[in-house]
Amino acid sequence: xxxxxxxxxxxxxxxxxxxxxxxxxxxxxxxxxxxxxxxxxxxxxxxxxxxxxxxxxxxxxxxxxxxxxxxxxxxxxxxxxxxxxxxxxxxxxxxxxxxxxxxxxxxxxxxxxxxxxxxxxxxxxxxxxxxxxxxxxxxxxxxxxxxxxxxxxxxxxxxxxxxxxxxxxxxxxxxxxxxxxxxxxxxxxxxxxxxxxxxxxxxxxxxxxxxxxxxxxxxxxxxxxxxxxxxxxxxxxxxxxxxxxxxxxxxxxxxxxxxxxxxxxxxxxxxxxxxxxxxxxxxxxxxxxxxxxxxxxxxxxxxxxxxxxxxxxxxxxxxxxxxxxxxxxxxxxxxxxxxxxxxxxxxxxxxxxxxxxxxxxxxxxxxxxxxxxxxxx
Amino acid sequence: xxxxxxxxxxxxxxxxxxxxxxxxxxxxxxxxxxxxxxxxxxxxxxxxxxxxxxxxxxxxxxxxxxxxxxxxxxxxxxxxxxxxxxxxxxxxxxxxxxxxxxxxxxxxxxxxxxxxxxxxxxxxxxxxxxxxxxxxxxxxxxxxxxxxxxxxxxxxxxxxxxxxxxxxxxxxxxxxxxxxxxxxxxxxxxxxxxxxxxxxxxxx
Numbered sequence: 066x067x068x069x070x071x072x073x074x075x076x077x078x079x080x081x082x083x084x085x086x087x088x089x090x091x092x093x094x095x096x097x098x099x100x101x102x103x104x105x106x107x108x109x110x111x112x113x114x115x116x117x118x119x120x121x122x123x124x125x126x127x128x129x130x131x132x133x134x135x136x137x138x139x140x141x142x143x144x145x146x147x148x149x150x151x152x153x154x155x156x157x158x159x160x161x162x163x164x165x166x167x168x169x170x171x172x173x174x175x176x177x178x179x180x181x182x183x184x185x186x187x188x189x190x191x192x193x194x195x196x197x198x199x200x201x202x203x204x205x206x207x208x209x210x211x212x213x214x215x216x217x218x219x220x221x222x223x224x225x226x227x228x229x230x231x232x233x234x235x236x237x238x239x240x241x242x243x244x245x246x247x248x249x250x251x252x253x254x255x256x257x258x259x260x261x262x263x264x265x266x267x268x269x270x271x272x273x274x275x276x277x278x279x280x281x282x283x284x285x286x287x288x289x290x291x292x293x294x295x296x297x298x299x300x301x302x303x304x305x306x307x308x309x310x311x312x313x314x315x316x317x318x319x320x321x322x323x324x325x326x327x328x329x330x331x332x333x334x335x336x337x338x339x340x341x342x343x344x345x346x347x348x349x350x351x352x353x354x355x356x357x358x359x360x361x362x363x364x365x366x367x368x369x370x371x372x373x374x375x376x377x378x379x380x381x382x383x384x385x386x387x388x389x390x391x392x393x394x395x396x397x398x399x400x401x402x403x404x405x406x407x408x409x410x411x412x413x414x415x416x417x418x419x420x421x422x423x424x425x426x427x428x429x430x431x432x433x434x435x436x437x438x439x440x441x442x
Numbered sequence: 443x444x445x446x447x448x449x450x451x452x453x454x455x456x457x458x459x460x461x462x463x464x465x466x467x468x469x470x471x472x473x474x475x476x477x478x479x480x481x482x483x484x485x486x487x488x489x490x491x492x493x494x495x496x497x498x499x500x501x502x503x504x505x506x507x508x509x510x511x512x513x514x515x516x517x518x519x520x521x522x523x524x525x526x527x528x529x530x531x532x533x534x535x536x537x538x539x540x541x542x543x544x545x546x547x548x549x550x551x552x553x554x555x556x557x558x559x560x561x562x563x564x565x566x567x568x569x570x571x572x573x574x575x576x577x578x579x580x581x582x583x584x585x586x587x588x589x590x591x592x593x594x595x596x597x598x599x600x601x602x603x604x605x606x607x608x609x610x611x612x613x614x615x616x617x618x619x620x621x622x623x624x625x626x627x628x629x630x631x632x633x634x635x636x637x638x639x640x641x642x643x644x645x646x
């Protein structure tokens with residue numbers, strides 16, 4: 066791929082200071098997997114933190130020397146000359162705590178028991194992630210980020226950064242996000258979790274010691290999730306009612322193309338993703354609600370923020386609809402924050418934030434040029 | 443690239459200078475239909491305003507971001523429900539009034555959200571426009587550059603029309619500046635002025 070950051074190497078940071086979770090649980094020691102692209106400038110003012118969504122990780126751009134096909138999940142956004150221009154910015158991607166791509170998570174070995182954490186891994190919140198990411202920033206030596214950005218659950222982390230560490234974020238780019246999930250969204254997550262929790266191979270979260278994986282549950286969870294990330298139009302365009310064999314089979318085998326696609330996606334996901342991580346990530350989504358401690362008043366929640374904001378939504382995203390982004394924008398307006406908002410016409414649903422749409426990328430590029438203008442002057 | 447030099451902009455857009463003259467330093471401003479953000483940028487540079495623009499066009503959203511001004515993508519015609527009452531000192535509508543469909547509710551919304559409203563629009567009563575109509579043709583000019591069949595301007599008016607409209611809406615005109623090019627027209631403004639700028643507020 067052109068304009069790639071090229072070969073990248075995952076790194077690992079170790080933290081020996083205990084981390085207290087919102088839930089009350091404490092993790093005495095943990096590791097975070099991360100990658101960096103570009104060069105940190107002399108006054109360390111050009112760093113951007115990219116936060117990942119539900120199934121994401123620290124491999125955001127480029128590829129590995131020993132695995133050239135494994136391209137980062139936001140490679141179209143990040144690289145030399147791309148909207149997040151690695152010729153200007155020092156970009157950090159991090160795998161969130163509780164993840165299954167190298168950071169300490171349910172599948173990691175707990176030092177106390179010598180066995181995987183499994184069900185004992187604490188339920189982690191967006192606030193906990195931001196706390197752990199801040200410690201990573203400390204370790205790398207970054208006091209203040211030029212920008213913290215992310216889509217979906219990653220956008221929620223960008224919001225939380227601006228609230229937990231207002232003085233450490235100059236710009237927050239909040240893409241396809243929401244100030245909290247709706248009941249409908251929580252309902253989808255709960256069905257996904259139930260698919261995993263009721264899989265006989267789940268073993269209460271301690272399936273590792275049984276040498277099995279709750280593959281069926283994970284697969285169903287992913288299939289359901291995938292439906293909600295697409296739009297009706299995108300599915301109609303891509304699959305319509307096309308039959309694989311061209312005729313009806315009057316049975317329950319895979320017949321429609323959409324069925325084939327979903328099962329393929331489900332199987333692929335279930336072959337590498339950790340079921341406990343999926344449960345944790347969906348729970349973090351459900352719990353995120355900065356207005357909660359202000360009696361539901363989002364304006365008051367944003368009172369702490371000092372960053373400038375760029376908020377982006379997509380017209381066909383029904384999982385994190387434009388109206389939800391407008392709630393964020395309105396709360397920022399009411400707090401007199403600098404904020405711009407773009408509503409991108411796209412037919413890819415929630416997944417639009419990962420697509421290389423020209424106008425979307427132009428919006429991101431213009432805003433990030435402005436971010437770069439702060440420190441290049 | 444758009445010109446950022448305030449003097450150049452003022453020369454190119456005399457209504458900008460007229461609007462700026464009414465806006466005190468540090469005021470809060472909402473610019474409806476803010477285009478590429480030039481006016482907001484001008485007001486930021488010359489008046490240090492805290493401002494936001496509202497704009498519907500994708501290209502203008504990018505232009506505003508490049509201009510370094512806050513812009514919210516949205517449709518004025520669906521109202522200003524995201525904005526709190528009395529949130530701004532001034533709500534501006536520059537060369538947009540004549541292109542709005544729901545003009546009356548929009549002006550009401552302007553005065554809900556802002557303490558004062560400022561609008562600029564092409565004066566349909568300008569003598570050259572009248573001459574065109576007398577000749578039996580719709581006017582096409584620098585201020586009204588569109589053919590009748592592709593114009594966004596659905597609510598053109600004269601100074602008299604606008605002042606009647608304000609009276610009917612219980613809106614008080616505080617100030618008016620009528621111009622042709624960059625010259626102010628004090629004599630027979632409804633006949634000699636091509637562009638009008640009004641400052642107004644709620645109530646008699």
